[in-house]
Amino acid sequence: MSETLLLARRAVREVWRIPAATIPALFIPVFFLVVNLGQVNRIFPTSTPFLHHQHYVAFQIPVSLVFAVSSATSGLAMVTDIDIGYLDKLLAAPIRRTAIVWGRLAADLARGVAVSIIVLGVGFAFGARVKSGVVGVLLLIVLSALWGVAYAGIAIAIALRTKNVQTTNASFLIFFPLLFLTPNFVPLELLAGPLKAIARINPVTYIINGLRELVLYPHIHWGSLGACALTIALTGIVLTGISMRALNHFSD
Amino acid sequence: MLCTLLPISEGEARVSGIDVRADPAAVRRRIGVALQEVGLDPTQTGRELLELHCGLYKIPDPAARSVELLHLVGLDEAADRTIKAFSGGMKRRLDLATALVHEPDVLFLDEPTTGLDPASRMTVWDEVRRINAAGTTVFLTTQYLEEADQLCGRVAIIDEGTIVAAGTPDALKAEMGSDVLIVGLDRSQHDEARAALTALRGLDHVTDAKEGLAVYVEDGAAAVADVVRLMNAVGLHPATITLSRPSLDDVFLAATGRRIEGGSPEAAA
Numbered sequence: 215m216s217e218t219l220l221l222a223r224r225a226v227r228e229v230w231r232i233p234a235a236t237i238p239a240l241f242i243p244v245f246f247l248v249v250n251l252g253q254v255n256r257i258f259p260t261s262t263p264f265l266h267h268q269h270y271v272a273f274q275i276p277v278s279l280v281f282a283v284s285s286a287t288s289g290l291a292m293v294t295d296i297d298i299g300y301l302d303k304l305l306a307a308p309i310r311r312t313a314i315v316w317g318r319l320a321a322d323l324a325r326g327v328a329v330s331i332i333v334l335g336v337g338f339a340f341g342a343r344v345k346s347g348v349v350g351v352l353l354l355i356v357l358s359a360l361w362g363v364a365y366a367g368i369a370i371a372i373a374l375r376t377k378n379v380q381t382t383n384a385s386f387l388i389f390f391p392l393l394f395l396t397p398n399f400v401p402l403e404l405l406a407g408p409l410k411a412i413a414r415i416n417p418v419t420y421i422i423n424g425l426r427e428l429v430l431y432p433h434i435h436w437g438s439l440g441a442c443a444l445t446i447a448l449t450g451i452v453l454t455g456i457s458m459r460a461l462n463h464f465s466d
Numbered sequence: 467m468l469c470t471l472l473p474i475s476e477g478e479a480r481v482s483g484i485d486v487r488a489d490p491a492a493v494r495r496r497i498g499v500a501l502q503e504v505g506l507d508p509t510q511t512g513r514e515l516l517e518l519h520c521g522l523y524k525i526p527d528p529a530a531r532s533v534e535l536l537h538l539v540g541l542d543e544a545a546d547r548t549i550k551a552f553s554g555g556m557k558r559r560l561d562l563a564t565a566l567v568h569e570p571d572v573l574f575l576d577e578p579t580t581g582l583d584p585a586s587r588m589t590v591w592d593e594v595r596r597i598n599a600a601g602t603t604v605f606l607t608t609q610y611l612e613e614a615d616q617l618c619g620r621v622a623i624i625d626e627g628t629i630v631a632a633g634t635p636d637a638l639k640a641e642m643g644s645d646v647l648i649v650g651l652d653r654s655q656h657d658e659a660r661a662a663l664t665a666l667r668g669l670d671h672v673t674d675a676k677e678g679l680a681v682y683v684e685d686g687a688a689a690v691a692d693v694v695r696l697m698n699a700v701g702l703h704p705a706t707i708t709l710s711r712p713s714l715d716d717v718f719l720a721a722t723g724r725r726i727e728g729g730s731p732e733a734a735a
Binding site for chain 2: 221223231232295302303305307309
């Protein structure tokens with residue numbers, strides 16, 4: 215078994231054995247989803263044009279998915295490894311340093327799949343339906359999980375640079391402006407001018423739109439799906455690259 | 467730096483004949499490392515962690531090697547418990563086992579018995595002796611000079627980043643060339659006593675020690691009576707006089723001018 219797979223297995227086991235590290239990251243987006251629905255369900259009935267005869271929950275599901283998978287959990291696991299001295303042990307082993315980061319990201323993939331299934335389940339319970347069918351559901355899960363992997367690099371890099379639990383945990387806050395400066399409540403064309411301009415250059419907009427079209431439309435819109443996949447890939451390349459660079463320059 | 471965890475700031479270092487700066491990956495393949503802070507993932511079981519490390523070191527049969535190592539460090543029964551439930555001694559032994567998966571040429575142990583109870587300390591000592599007897603060079607860093615005396619073939623005393631004494635424990639102690647009498651006096655009386663002791667036959671040298679004045683003399687037993695006489699002659703009455711053979715503590719004291727008390731000076735061998 216390759217060193218990446220070995221470290222991935224260890225990280226996935228860790229996720230499984232410490233559910234307390236995943237549950238808070240899941241609780242907040244589900245809480246937001248429920249609160250948002252309670253507040254705006256009546257304002258946006260199913261007859262609202264941009265809902266395409268769905269409940270507002272369907273419109274919100276992609277936001278909750280992206281919110282749930284964009285966590286600092288891997289960064290926190292990395293800073294724990296630094297604290298307990300286990301990272302030193304791995305660094306002294308004859309392995310590629312990149313395998314240490316890939317192992318962590320594998321855990322993000324597993325966690326992302328599990329969390330996405332749960333969030334979708336909550337959405338279904340509130341009446342959401344994925345119009346693009348089973349393929350759409352699978353794409354929602356896979357793309358959400360991959361976004362979680364792509365985004366995880368930022369917390370890992372912060373963990374390696376700062377070696378500080380509080381700072382790494384606070385990196386979660388970076389995602390709030392990214393999430394809320396998007397068409398998360400209404401479509402892009404309904405946003406006010408300045409917010410619309412910001413949302414257009416915000417990569418998270420393209421993730422939410424790609425996922426949202428899978429929920430709202432029966433046919434897959436390859437253009438928005440491609441933009442979503444491309445954004446995930448580019449974000450992943452940049453942030454994973456930064457985290458690997460941080461590990462290569464890591465020393466106590 | 468020798469373990470490749472820190473970049474070399476200055477000079478050159480070789481481990482097992484390999485230039486650490488030029489080829490750190492080759493060094494990593496030949497060394498095992500057990501640092502002062504036990505580096506174990508508490509969410510894994512002992513067996514899982516050893517199998518992981520066997521895999522990372524490309525050991526052909528990780529499961530079999532893990533069983534062997536668990537037996538070696540006496541953790542067979544605890545093998546499938548998560549590490550967070552291990553005692554300090556068990557963690558230390560498992561940490562040692564993870565450093566041994568690939569039978570390294572050189573094993574770096576950084577204060578391997580710090581925080582252990584006496585029984586666990588003895589177990590680790592036995593294990594270090596066994597590893598060394600099997601052909602592995604053990605590079606041990608410790609603040610316990612008795613530990614260095616018991617385990618090490620060669621000792622180097624480092625003070626403020628500089629080696630101030632080096633050699634086998636016996637040679638270092640022999641260099642002291644004398645027995646040690648610790649004369650229990652108040653510190654304010656040391657100067658007066660020191661002056662009086664210049665007349666002592668076989669005197670090597672005198673230093674201040676925590677417990678009193680350390681008098682290094684050729685034949686300690688024969689000198690006790692003379693020391694008492696010389697002290698009394700100048701009106702001093704030592705509360706205690708303790709005779710001992712020179713230990714590495716004495717070597718350390720002579721080399722650094724102070725006794726080790728968990729501070730920065732370290733012994734490495």
